[in-house]
Amino acid sequence: MLFGRKKAPAGPIEIPEGLVNLHCHILFGVDDGARTEEQMVDLIKKEYSFGVRHLCFTPHYNPALFEPRPSQIAASFDIAKKFVSENLPDMSLYLGNEVFMRPDTVDRLRDGSCKPLGSSSAVLTEFHPSTSWDDIRMYAVKLLGQGYTPLFAHIERYDHLNDIQDIYELRGLGVKFQINTAAFETSRRKLIIKLIEQGVIDCVADDRHNSTRGDPPLSESYAFIEEKFGRAAAEALFIRRPRAILGV
Numbered sequence: 001m002l003f004g005r006k007k008a009p010a011g012p013i014e015i016p017e018g019l020v021n022l023h024c025h026i027l028f029g030v031d032d033g034a035r036t037e038e039q040m041v042d043l044i045k046k047e048y049s050f051g052v053r054h055l056c057f058t059p060h061y062n063p064a065l066f067e068p069r070p071s072q073i074a075a076s077f078d079i080a081k082k083f084v085s086e087n088l089p090d091m092s093l094y095l096g097n098e099v100f101m102r103p104d105t106v107d108r109l110r111d112g113s114c115k116p117l118g119s120s121s122a123v124l125t126e127f128h129p130s131t132s133w134d135d136i137r138m139y140a141v142k143l144l145g146q147g148y149t150p151l152f153a154h155i156e157r158y159d160h161l162n163d164i165q166d167i168y169e170l171r172g173l174g175v176k177f178q179i180n181t182a183a184f185e186t187s188r189r190k191l192i193i194k195l196i197e198q199g200v201i202d203c204v205a206d207d208r209h210n211s212t213r214g215d216p217p218l219s220e221s222y223a224f225i226e227e228k229f230g231r232a233a234a235e236a237l238f239i240r241r242p243r244a245i246l247g248v
Contacts, residue, residue, distance in 0.1 A: 013222075013223045013226050013227060015050075015051045015219045015222055015223060016051060016235075016239070017051050017053055017090075018051070018053045018054070018239055019050065019051040019052045019053065019054075019218050019219070019222060019238045019239060020052070020053075020054040020055075020056075020203065020238060020239060020242035020243055020246070021047060021052045021054070021055050021056065021205050021206060021208075021218055021242075022056045022058070022117060022124065022151070022178065022203055022205050022242050022245065022246070023056070023058050023098065023124060023153055023154075023178060023180075023205035023206070023207050024043075024047070024055065024056070024057060024058060024205065024206060024207065024208045024209075025057075025058065025059060025060065025098075025207070025208065025209045026039075026040055026043040026044065026047075026057065026208055026209070026210070027040060027057040027059055027073065027076050027077060027080060027095075028040035028076050028079075029072065029076055030059040030066075030068040030072055030073050030076055031059045031060040031066045031068060032060070032066070032209060033059070033208075033209040033210060034209070034210055035210075037076075037079055039210060039211070040076070040079075040080060041083055042211065043208060043210070043211065044080065044083065044084065044088070044091075045088075046208075046211075046217075047208070047218075048088050048091055050217040050218050050219040051218065051219050051222070052091070052218055053090060053091050053092065054091075054092050054094070054242070054243065054246065054248065055091065055092070055093055055094070056093075056094040056095070056096055056117050056118060056246065057077065057080070057093065057094070057095050057096070058096050058097055058098040058117070058124050059073055059097055059098070060097070060098050060100070060126075061097040061098065061099045061100065061108070061113070061114035062099075062100035062102075062126070063102070064100075065100075067113075070112065070113070073095070077093070077095050080093055081093055092248070094117060094118035094246060095115065095118065096115050096116055096117035096118060096122075096123075096124060097114040097115050097124065098124045098126050098153055099114050099123055099124060099125060099126060100126045100127075100128075101125060101126065101127050101131070101135075101139045105139070105142075105143075106142055106143065106146050106148075109123065109146075109148065110146070116148060116149075117151070117245065117246060118246045118247070118248070119247065120149070120245060120246050120247045121147060121148050121149050122148070122149045122150075122151045122176065122245045122246070123143055123148045123149065123150055123151065124151050124153050124178070125139070125140075125143065125150045125151060125152050125153060126153045126154075127139070127152075127158055129157050129158055129159050130159050130160070131158060131159075131160065132160055133160040133161070133163075133166060136158065136160065136161060136170075137166075137169075137170065140152075140170055140173060140175050141173065144173060144174050144175075149174060149175075149176060149245075150174075150175045150176065151175075151176045151177070151178055151202070151203075151245060152170075152175060152176070152177050152178060153178050153207075154178065154179060154180045154183070154207060155167075155177050155178065155179060156179055156180065156183040156186045156188045156191075156192055157186075162188065162191060164191065164194065164195070167195065167200060168200070171200055176202040176203075176245060177195070177200060177201050177202050178201075178202060178203050178204070178205055179192055179201055179203075179204055179205075180204070180205060180206065180207045180215045181204055181205070181206045181207075181215040181216045181217070181218060181220065181221035182215035182216060183204075184224065193228075196225070196229060196233065196237070197229070199236075201237060202237070202241045202242070202245065203237055203238070203241050203242040203245065204218065204221050204222075204225070204237050204238060205218075206218055206221075218238060221238075222234050222238050225237060225238075
């Protein structure tokens with residue numbers, strides 16, 4: 001096992017600054033997340049207070065529900081960057097999309113309608129909860145074949161991604177995996193714990209949308225994982241591996 005179960009530390013856990021959040025919907029006015037500039041600013045400050053210093057905005061790209069214009073996203077991102085540069089200068093912002101898988105997804109990535117995370121090749125990849133295993137694997141192979149690295153979003157949600165051997169197969173192909181901070185509250189808790197113990201999970205994110213809709217803060221999840229699996233596991237999932245995905 002890469003990460004085994006660890007004895008709880010004797011003292012309180014200190015949350016380091018420098019956490020990385022690769023999945024959130026707090027860029028305002030572009031999807032079902034933050035609606036106003038004021039809401040966005042408040043949520044950025046909350047993420048900062050949780051210890052996040054690398055924050056990637058990932059507005060939904062799902063033409064059936066959300067297809068924000070790139071110019072609209074860019075305008076909101078410019079406002080966010082200005083706020084951060086003036087108020088939180090040690091925080092870095094990145095931009096990408098949470099991309100819902102459709103037959104034309106690779107074409108839309110190639111024409112710029114949706115984007116990987118930051119300047120990386122990693123695509124935050126979303127499926128319908130009932131997507132079949134065959135389709136999940138097909139989309140992964142299609143993205144990999146075009147030079148993209150699939151980063152599966154909140155893998156605890158997919159009905160047909162619950163066989164650990166299937167997950168190992170995808171991992172062997174080059175797929176990376178993200179879980180939400182609430183993954184331990186789901187029916188797949190045991191599977192997620194085993195995947196963390198085996199070093200299969202790459203990062204944890206809060207998938208935050210607004211002040212009332214979002215999973216537990218990264219700081220709480222970091223403390224839980226350090227207590228259960230040790231500091232090396234927590235630093236890998238919240239700092240080292242997500243930074244490697246972004247290439248920063």
